[in-house]
Amino acid sequence: MEFGFSMVKEAYDRIRGEIRKTPMIRAEALDEALGCRVYVKADCMQKTGSFKFRGAMNAVMSLSAEELKGGIVTASSGNHGRACAFAAKMKGIPATVVIPDSAPEIKVQNILALGAEVVQCPAVERFKVAERISAEKKAVFIPPYDDFNVMAGQGSAGIEIMEQLPDVETVIVPLSGGGLLSGISTAVQELGPRVRIIGAEPEPLPRYTASLKAGEPVNVPQQPTAADALVSNHPGTKCFPVIKKNVDEIADVPDSFTLKAQKLLLTEGKIFAEPSSAIGMAAVLAGLVKVRPDEKVCFFVSGGNLSISQLDRLKEL
C-alpha cells in the first residue's frame, strides 16, 4: 500500500472535530528580516502545544475496539508523547510514554499531568523499551513518525494550509524522522502542485540529506542539537520515499541560526515557540533557502512546549 492524499483526507475528516484548526498568521514584522512575505502556520497553538496531536489522535481513533482495551505505548522526545497521552485520555484508554533522559523536565511533567505512565531511558534505547512494554501490556505501539496513520494525521495541517492560504508559493517544514513533512507534502502536492516544498533539518543530524544522497534511508551519528524536537538519526522508512518524491529542497541548518530565528520569532514576531519550530526561518536567515521579497512563504511553526527558563540562552544573542 502506498501513502497518498486519500489517507490524509480521511484522517482530516476523522480528526477535524477533535483538533484545532490553528491560525495562519500574517507576520509582517518578519518580512524585512526574512526577505519575503511571511505567514506563520501556528501549530504551536494546537492542542497539547504541537502538531503531534494531529497524528496521535488519528492513530488512536483508528484503533479497533479490541486494541483500545490494551491502550497505547509510545517513545518520544516529548511532544509526541504528550500528544499520545492526551489522545488516550480523550478516549479513556491507558497510555505509557517512553522518554529520553535528556528531555526537558517540563515535557515529562506535562505528560504525567495527563495521567499517562512515564518511563525514562537513554535516547538510543527508547524504541526497544517501548517494544518490551507493548508486549507486556498488550498495548499498541504508536510510532512518532514512521506510520501511515501518524503521517496522515500530521498531514491534515497541509490541507489547512491550502485552505487558509491558497496562493502560498513556498511551504517550509521542520524535519526529523519525516512524518510531518511526508503528510504535509502529500496534501500540498495534491492541492497546490506548483507550491515549492522545503524541509529544514538540523545540520548536526543531516539524516535526509545523507539518505537522499545515498538513495536510501541511512543512519547519521546521533548528535545533540538546539532543535531538540528534531533528534531522529534516520529517516522513517515509510516517510523517506514520500519525501523523496514530493519535496523540492532540504536545508541543513546550523544551530546558531535556529536560535537566532527563535529569538526573532519571539521578539519581533511575538510568537512563543520551540527552537525546532524556528528552523525554517533559520534556513532562510542562513541563506540556505532563497526567497523573493514578494513571495508568500508559509513557515510551519510546529510546537510551543517550552518553559520561560529555556529562553535564557537567547538573551545574549
Added chain:
Amino acid sequence: MEFGFSMVKEAYDRIRGEIRKTPMIRAEALDEALGCRVYVKADCMQKTGSFKFRGAMNAVMSLSAEELKGGIVTASSGNHGRACAFAAKMKGIPATVVIPDSAPEIKVQNILALGAEVVQCPAVERFKVAERISAEKKAVFIPPYDDFNVMAGQGSAGIEIMEQLPDVETVIVPLSGGGLLSGISTAVQELGPRVRIIGAEPEPLPRYTASLKAGEPVNVPQQPTAADALVSNHPGTKCFPVIKKNVDEIADVPDSFTLKAQKLLLTEGKIFAEPSSAIGMAAVLAGLVKVRPDEKVCFFVSGGNLSISQLDRLKEL
C-alpha cells in the same frame, strides 16, 4: 467639536496604507482558563510593536506642510514615543521624545534607533519638559492620548475588530489615559451597537473608576504598576466623555492577576506581550468581568515591546 465615528473612519482611510491590519487570532488554548471563546486582536504585531503607531501616524499625517518643518515632540512611557519616532522617520521629519527615567531601557534604545532625540526626566515632569521643547523647536506636540487625531487613529483598530469578527459579543481594552478605548469604543458602538465594551485599568491607578464616580476627570495618586504602559494618573479630558458615553464596564485589575495573565498568554496562548496587554484577560481571571462559555470575547493585546529578561519574574508564578 465632538469626537465621533466619522473621525475614526477618516483616520483609518488616511493611515490604512501605512499601518498593519493586525491578525485576529482565535486563541482556543485560553478558552478553558478564561471561560469564554477567546479572540486576540494582536496589535503587539503592529508596526513599532504597539497600537500607538495608529494614533501617531494619523497625527503626523494630519500636520500641515508648515507644521511638518518643525517636526514633532512627545512625552511617553515608551510605546507612544517609539511610534512617534517611527512616524516621523517615515515622513522624514525630526522628532524629540521625552521619556520617564523609570522606563525600561529597551524602549529608550528602540527610540534612539529610529533616529529620534531622547530626553529623560522624572515621570511627573514629562509634559512640562515636552512643552518647553515644543516652544524652543517650533515642534508640534503629539499628546499620547488626549487628542482627537490620536484617539481617531487608535480607534482604527475598532474598525478592524468589527471587520474581522462581526459577531463579537464583548471587547476588552487596556485603559490608561483613554485614547485607545475612546477610539475603539466609538468604532464598535457605530458598527456593532450591541457589543459590550469594557476597559481594564490597573488597580493601583483607578483613574477612570474614580472619575466616573466623581462625574468628572480627577487625578489619582501616582503609583507604580506592573502594567507599566498604563501609568496615567488621570483620564484625558477629551477621552473621558467619550468613554463615559460608550463604555459598559470598567475593571480595576490587581497587578498579581495581570502578571498571571501575561504568563498564561505567553505559555498557553503562545503570544509574547507586555503585562499591560494582558490586563483584559486578568480582569476575567480575577472575576471582575463575567463571561459565558459560548461568548465571543475579543481581548485587545496592545503591545509587545519587552525584553526576554522582563519575563524572569514570571518564572515563579
